Amino acid sequence: MTAMPLTQRPASALSRFLHRHEAWRGWLLLAPAFCLMLVAILFQLGSTLAMSTWSLDGYSVDRTPTLGNYSAMLGQPMFSALIGRSLVVATFATVVTVALCYPMAYFVAFHVHRHKALWLILLTLPFWTSYLLRVFAWKVVLGYEGVLNTALIGLGIVQEPLAALLYSQTAVTLVLAHSWAAFAILPTYVSLEKIDRSCIEAAADLGDGPMRRFWRITFPLSLPGVVAAFFMMFGPMDNWPAGATLSVVMIVTIGLAGLAFLAVGRLVGR
Amino acid sequence: MARYTGFHRPNRPLALYAGAFAVFLYLPILFIPLFSFNAGVYVKFPLEGFTLAWYADLFQREPLQRAFWNSVQVAAVVSISSTVLAVPAAMAIARYRMPGKRAAVSFIMLPLVLPGLILGVALLTLLNGLGVRLSLVTVALGHMVICLPYAISVLLPRFIGFSRSLEEASADLCESTWWTFLRVTLPCNMPGVLACLLMTFTISFDEFFMAFFLSGTEPTLPMDIWSQLRFPQDFPSLLALSTLILVTSFLMVFASLKLGRIGLVQAKEVR
Amino acid sequence: MISLRSVCKSFGRMQAVNDVLLEIAAGEFFSLLGASGSGKTTLLRMIAGFEAVTSGQILIDGQPMQDTPPHLRPINMVFQNYAIFPHLTVRDNIAYGLRRLGTPKAEQARMVDAMLELIALPGYGDRRAHQLSGGQMQRVALARALILKPKLLLLDEPLGALDKHLREQMQMELRSLQRQLGITFVLVTHDQEEALTLSDRVAVMANGQVTQVDTPSGLYDRSRTRQVAAFVGTMNVFDATVRTDGSARIADVAGLGVMALNGCSQGRANGERVLVALRPEGLGLSRTKPAGPAHAVAGQLQARQYLGRRQLLHVKVAGRAAPVTVATAAARGEDPWSGDEGSPVWLTWAPDAVSILDPT
Numbered sequence: 043m044t045a046m047p048l049t050q051r052p053a054s055a056l057s058r059f060l061h062r063h064e065a066w067r068g069w070l071l072l073a074p075a076f077c078l079m080l081v082a083i084l085f086q087l088g089s090t091l092a093m094s095t096w097s098l099d100g101y102s103v104d105r106t107p108t109l110g111n112y113s114a115m116l117g118q119p120m121f122s123a124l125i126g127r128s129l130v131v132a133t134f135a136t137v138v139t140v141a142l143c144y145p146m147a148y149f150v151a152f153h154v155h156r157h158k159a160l161w162l163i164l165l166t167l168p169f170w171t172s173y174l175l176r177v178f179a180w181k182v183v184l185g186y187e188g189v190l191n192t193a194l195i196g197l198g199i200v201q202e203p204l205a206a207l208l209y210s211q212t213a214v215t216l217v218l219a220h221s222w223a224a225f226a227i228l229p230t231y232v233s234l235e236k237i238d239r240s241c242i243e244a245a246a247d248l249g250d251g252p253m254r255r256f257w258r259i260t261f262p263l264s265l266p267g268v269v270a271a272f273f274m275m276f277g278p279m280d281n282w283p284a285g286a287t288l289s290v291v292m293i294v295t296i297g298l299a300g301l302a303f304l305a306v307g308r309l310v311g312r
Numbered sequence: 313m314a315r316y317t318g319f320h321r322p323n324r325p326l327a328l329y330a331g332a333f334a335v336f337l338y339l340p341i342l343f344i345p346l347f348s349f350n351a352g353v354y355v356k357f358p359l360e361g362f363t364l365a366w367y368a369d370l371f372q373r374e375p376l377q378r379a380f381w382n383s384v385q386v387a388a389v390v391s392i393s394s395t396v397l398a399v400p401a402a403m404a405i406a407r408y409r410m411p412g413k414r415a416a417v418s419f420i421m422l423p424l425v426l427p428g429l430i431l432g433v434a435l436l437t438l439l440n441g442l443g444v445r446l447s448l449v450t451v452a453l454g455h456m457v458i459c460l461p462y463a464i465s466v467l468l469p470r471f472i473g474f475s476r477s478l479e480e481a482s483a484d485l486c487e488s489t490w491w492t493f494l495r496v497t498l499p500c501n502m503p504g505v506l507a508c509l510l511m512t513f514t515i516s517f518d519e520f521f522m523a524f525f526l527s528g529t530e531p532t533l534p535m536d537i538w539s540q541l542r543f544p545q546d547f548p549s550l551l552a553l554s555t556l557i558l559v560t561s562f563l564m565v566f567a568s569l570k571l572g573r574i575g576l577v578q579a580k581e582v583r
Numbered sequence: 584m585i586s587l588r589s590v591c592k593s594f595g596r597m598q599a600v601n602d603v604l605l606e607i608a609a610g611e612f613f614s615l616l617g618a619s620g621s622g623k624t625t626l627l628r629m630i631a632g633f634e635a636v637t638s639g640q641i642l643i644d645g646q647p648m649q650d651t652p653p654h655l656r657p658i659n660m661v662f663q664n665y666a667i668f669p670h671l672t673v674r675d676n677i678a679y680g681l682r683r684l685g686t687p688k689a690e691q692a693r694m695v696d697a698m699l700e701l702i703a704l705p706g707y708g709d710r711r712a713h714q715l716s717g718g719q720m721q722r723v724a725l726a727r728a729l730i731l732k733p734k735l736l737l738l739d740e741p742l743g744a745l746d747k748h749l750r751e752q753m754q755m756e757l758r759s760l761q762r763q764l765g766i767t768f769v770l771v772t773h774d775q776e777e778a779l780t781l782s783d784r785v786a787v788m789a790n791g792q793v794t795q796v797d798t799p800s801g802l803y804d805r806s807r808t809r810q811v812a813a814f815v816g817t818m819n820v821f822d823a824t825v826r827t828d829g830s831a832r833i834a835d836v837a838g839l840g841v842m843a844l845n846g847c848s849q850g851r852a853n854g855e856r857v858l859v860a861l862r863p864e865g866l867g868l869s870r871t872k873p874a875g876p877a878h879a880v881a882g883q884l885q886a887r888q889y890l891g892r893r894q895l896l897h898v899k900v901a902g903r904a905a906p907v908t909v910a911t912a913a914a915r916g917e918d919p920w921s922g923d924e925g926s927p928v929w930l931t932w933a934p935d936a937v938s939i940l941d942p943t
Contacts, residue, residue, distance in 0.1 A: 047484065058650040062635045072416060075401035075460055079420045082435065082457040138415025142333070150329045153323055163569045168337055170511070170565040172518030174534050175554050179340040182551075187354055189343055223337060341935050409594075481666035483653040485680030485727065492654075495679075499670045 131214060140268060141225035148260075150227075151234035162231070169224035180217045233264045249253040344558060348551035366552035376553070379536035383517050386448055386532060389453040391513035397456075398463035398508060403497070404470035405464070424461040448530050451523050458519060459512040466511050466568070470504030503571045510568035514561050531558070584609040584767055585630070585735060589741060590639035590649075592625055592791075599625040601791040603639075606676055607769060609734075612761050614770045614778040616814065618862035624739060626788070627771045631660050631737050633795070644732065654683075659728035660737040665720040667712040673699075673723050674708035680731045698726040701760075718749050729764065738770045742777065754781055775815050779803070787811045801861075803862070808941045812860055817895065819866070820940065823859040825851045834859045834937070838902030839880050843934040851939070858940040863910035865936020868896055868920075869929050880930045882907070884923050897929055 053061070060067050150161045167234045168176065191203040237260060245255045348367070368377065393554035405417055406409075435454050436446075444450060478500065482492040498505070520534040531539070537553065540546045585607045592600040600622040607613045615623040628634045630641060632653030641649040648656055659680075668676050677695045686694070686719045699705045702722035712720060721741060728736055741757075742750045758781050761768045772778050778785045779799040786796045787810075799815075807811035809820055823834035826841070832851060833841045836859060844851075844859075851857060873879050882898040885906050892913060897906040907930060913919055 053651045053655050057652050057655075061632070061652040062650055064408055064635065065410035066405040068410040068413070071400035071404035071408075072420075075397045075420055075464070076416055078397065078456065078460065079422070082453075083419070083422055086404055145326060145329050146333050149323075149326050153330075163566060164334065165321075165337065166569070167562060167565060168341060170514060171561040172520065172534060174520040174537060175344070175518070175558060176341065178537075178550075178554060179344050182343050183340045220337065220340065254327060341834065452817075477662045477664055477666040477667065478668060480631075480653070481660070481662055481668070481724075481727075482679070483633075484631060484658070484660045486654050486683045486731065487680070488654050488683075489652075491683075496668060496670075 131211065134211070135215045135218040138215050139222060139226050140230070142219055143223055144230055144268065146223075147227045147230035147234055147265075151231055162228075165227050166224040169221070173221065176221055177217060180213075180220070184213055230264060230268055233268070234260070237263045341558065344551055345555040348555045350548070350550065353545060353548060366548040369549045370553055370556075373549070375531075376533075376536055379531045379533045382448055382530050383533040386452045386455060386523075387513045387516040389452050390459055390516040391509045393452075394456050394459040394463045394512050395505060395508045397549045398460055398467055399505065401460075402464050402467035405468060405475060406474070420464065421438075421461045423458050424465070448532075451532060452516075454523075455516040455519055459515050462515055463508045463512050466508045467501075468502050472499050474501060507568040507571040510564045510571070514564045514568070518557070518561060584611070584644065585769075586640075586642040587630075588640040588642065589608045590626070590629060590641060591637045592622075592629060592634060593637050598791050600629070602793075603793050605786060605796065607767060607791065609767055610765050612758070612770070612781055612783045614772060614785045615771060615788055616775060616778040616785050618773055618814075621788040623771045623773075623788045623792035625791075626738055627660075627737050627769065630735075630769065631658055632656050636825075657733055658735045659731055659733040660738060660739065661721070661724045661728055661741045663739045665712075665717075665724040667715070667720050667723055667727075669712045670806050671711070672708065673704070673710050673715070675724045676712075676729055678725055679727060694730055698730050701729075702726045703797075717744050718753060721745065721753065722779040725760075726897065729760075729766070733766065733844070735767045735769065738768060740773070742773055743772075743774075750777075757781060776887075787814055805938060806860060806940065809858060809860075812940065817863050817908055819861040819863065821859045821861070823857050825853060825855045825857055827853050833941075838900045839907075839930075840878060842878075842932070842937050842938065844937060845934050860938050860940050861936055862933060863895060863908045865933050866907065866909040867931040867933075868898065868909045868911060869931070870926070872929050873931055878931065882928055882930055884920065884926055886924060887920055890917075894920065896928075898928060900930065 060070070146165065150158060150165070154161050181188065185191070186203050191200075194200045195203065241257055241263070242259050245259045250258060339367060346359075349362050349364070350359050351363040353366070401420065405413065435450075435457070439446065439450055474497075478496050479492055482496045483489070487495060518534060519532075520538065523532040523535050533553075537550055540550055585605075587603050587605040590600060590603045591598070603622075603626060615626060617623040618889060625634060629636050629649075632648070632651060636649045639649070640647055643657065662942060667673075667680065671679070677698050678691050681691050681694065695708065696705075699708060702741055704719060704722055704726075707715070707719065710727065715723065724741075738757075742753050743814075745753060754777060756920045757768075765864055770778070770781060779802070782799060784796060784798055786793045787802065788794065789810050794800060795811045797805065802811065802815050806815065806818065812818035812820065821834075821836045822837045823842070825844070826833050826835050827843070831832075834844055834857065835841055842861075867873075868884075872881075880900055884896060884901040885899045886897045888895040888897075894911055894913065896909045896911060898909060899906050909930065911920070
């Protein structure tokens with residue numbers, strides 16, 4: 043028996059420490075990514091918050107913290123109307139999108155058997171391509187001289203192009219639903235896929251029809267995914283109507299970020 | 313007992329809905345390539361004949377080409393650096409018990425749900441405050457913040473599915489941590505890493521908001537598109553360009569998603 | 584060779600391994616036997632270095648090793664799922680650990696060939712993991728570990744995934760390989776038969792603790808606790824009261840009367856409640872009341888389990904709820920108790936088959 047030469051080599055103090063403390067090994071690996079995010083998110087949110095409490099004195103910045111900006115903003119009916127509107131639009135669009143995407147997720151989870159992966163890729167593919175191009179595409183479809191208007195005129199349904207097509211709440215909702223479908227479909231799909239099929243079979247065995255089975259078993263069990271979908275979308279949704287006042291969105295979003303934080307945490311934690 | 317379980321039976325209305333949904337998802341996007349071959353300047357029906365002129369026109373545009381190369385450079389740097397950061401992070405998340413992990417992971421994943429616009433403005437204020445000059449470097453930094461969560465979420469299922477005992481076997485056979493990574497972890501997870509590279513490249517290449525706020529005098533491609541959206545006479549060329557970008561992006565993301573899955577299947581077999 | 588001194592491991596609040604003391608000698612075939620969740624795998628992984636100890640020491644040849652990372656320990660392991668590298672050929676798998684040793688290429692090739700010969704898989708060098716059967720992967724995993732000439736080879740349920748026939752064949756191969764190479768083997772298993780067949784000594788584990796360490800026969804004949812007794816085979820366990828009968832101690836068992844306690848009654852007080860154990864082999868059965876001084880109890884044959892040469896007979900005795908189990912051996916071509924269910928029988932036992940168990 044020859045003893046291996048390796049055994050003579052002592053482990054360094056660092057490697058002994060890391061061997062003993064698993065959590066430190068993990069943190070060491072996670073550290074670079076975490077630090078980047080720390081700098082990018084914490085600092086910037088902090089600085090934005092700080093800056094929103096500064097005031098403009100002529101051309102120089104007065105750095106004494108004040109809530110003047112906020113009270114001025116809240117005092118102006120336009121701002122509160124904008125916040126309110128943006129919240130309403132975001133909520134409405136989110137609810138509609140989740141509702142539209144649920145059957146799709148259900149379809150893939152329960153009715154697609156052979157090309158599941160392909161369907162999932164197909165449904166999420168548009169999401170990965172440029173946001174700008176997707177919006178651009180909708181402009182082509184819904185624009186004043188866009189596909190839909192010219193088609194409608196060509197068919198003799200309307201005489202004048204409908205300007206309302208592009209600049210209506212419905213259009214906004216439609217475009218948002220299109221853009222964030224993947225965010226709604228994926229979490230819902232995951233929670234549907236996780237449902238133990240024997241639960242549904244048991245319900246069938248106990249005499250529940252298809253509709254009752256869905257409302258009593260499938261839907262309640264998929265709720266975590268629906269909630270996750272709702273929260274994941276509510277964050278990004280808000281950037282749409284906000285083109286006007288960035289700072290308003292900023293404040294709203296800081297609040298939303300907290301919610302989103304929780305939602306993602308719950309999603310990853312599962 | 314498939315007889316009485318409803319979900320095995322095909323559901324015709326639902327299938328129809330799925331078809332309609334797919335159309336809704338792809339139809340608007342398909343109009344872009346359709347009109348990019350249209351001879352008319354205006355985007356409207358009826359089509360006025362087939363032409364490749366708009367594609368040829370792209371080669372005449374100096375600023376556009378510069379913007380293109382800027383985008384490629386940024387995307388290359390971003391994809392490599394965010395993958396390099398994401399691999400150890402995904403490994404740590406997948407396998408170590410550590411206090412505070414959930415909070416840290418939620419935090420890292422935060423840009424996934426924050427609007428790019430907000431992040432862009434916020435990063436801009438930060439960089440301004442620090443007195444950093446805006447350039448492609450700041451764009452790349454901004455893109456890394458966006459891409460990192462995506463990179464991690466592409467890699468994470470890979471590393472969760474990856475049998476840890478393979479690494480343990482390597483350590484057991486006297487290979488150090490670093491060499492274990494090079495000889496076992498990396499080769500076994502190569503499809504996932506490639507998928508991650510492709511995905512982050514595409515995201516960075518297509519990203520607009522960050523680039524809009526963070527770039528100085530050098531625009532990236534999406535910004536060039538944005539600036540030309542105002543001129544109707546440039547619209548068809550823009551459609552041609554968009555078509556090219558869409559096709560490339562689709563191919564890359566498709567390849568990336570496929571690659572990620574292939575790897576997963578293999579990992580399962582090994583277990 | 585290897586000493587575990589008060590080794591503990593806890594995961595959060597769960598105490599997986601609790602104060603384990605073990606000495607394993609060089610060249611020994613040692614088994615850790617226990618049900619799942621008994622802490623045996625955690626203990627093995629601490630020896631290999633995949634889990635850090637919470638407290639306590641692991642010494643190999645007198646060197647403390649508990650803080651040494653796994654790649655610097657002179658230990659190799661055969662994994663439960665074999666962990667054959669899927670991206671490498673069999674040859675590269677076996678040669679994997681040699682890179683660190685700086686073995687020249689030609690020498691490596693020679694050593695790998697020798698190993699392929701040893702595991703009886705010559706010509707399989709260019710295959711990959713997915714082209715191998717379970718038994719072949721097991722051999723490759725073995726070769727990959729043995730090529731480094733470890734002082735200690737750990738085996739984590741190595742035969743668990745194999746079917747019964749192959750498992751028995753591999754058991755014999757493992758045993759002869761260990762004899763041939765003289766390496767210390769530490770085997771983790773939940774299969775008592777495997778542990779008893781292969782090992783020089785066995786440590787029985789439960790709830791993170793080692794309940795008993797002994798040779799296979801010692802474990803069987805002198806089970807210390809009810810749990811060990813149940814784990815290594817069938818055992819009759821009776822509640823009893825210790826009594827003094829002149830100079831000798833006896834146990835008073837409900838339904839069976841008194842049993843002599845020869846030598847195993849030290850430290851037991853008069854009137855103490857104890858658990859008395861009797862292996863089925865220590866009991867005898869006859870159709871008529873046996874003559875002589877032996878204590879005999881009347882009962883009724885309730886059921887029998889035919890196990891080839893051996894059979895287990897369950898006898899109902901008045902005053903006892905559970906039947907008493909008796910093992911008998913039958914000669915070739917005979918089935919002496921066939922069709923006897925329900926008939927009256929007489930139970931006897933040898934005095935030296937009786938032992939007292941620890942209360943746990």
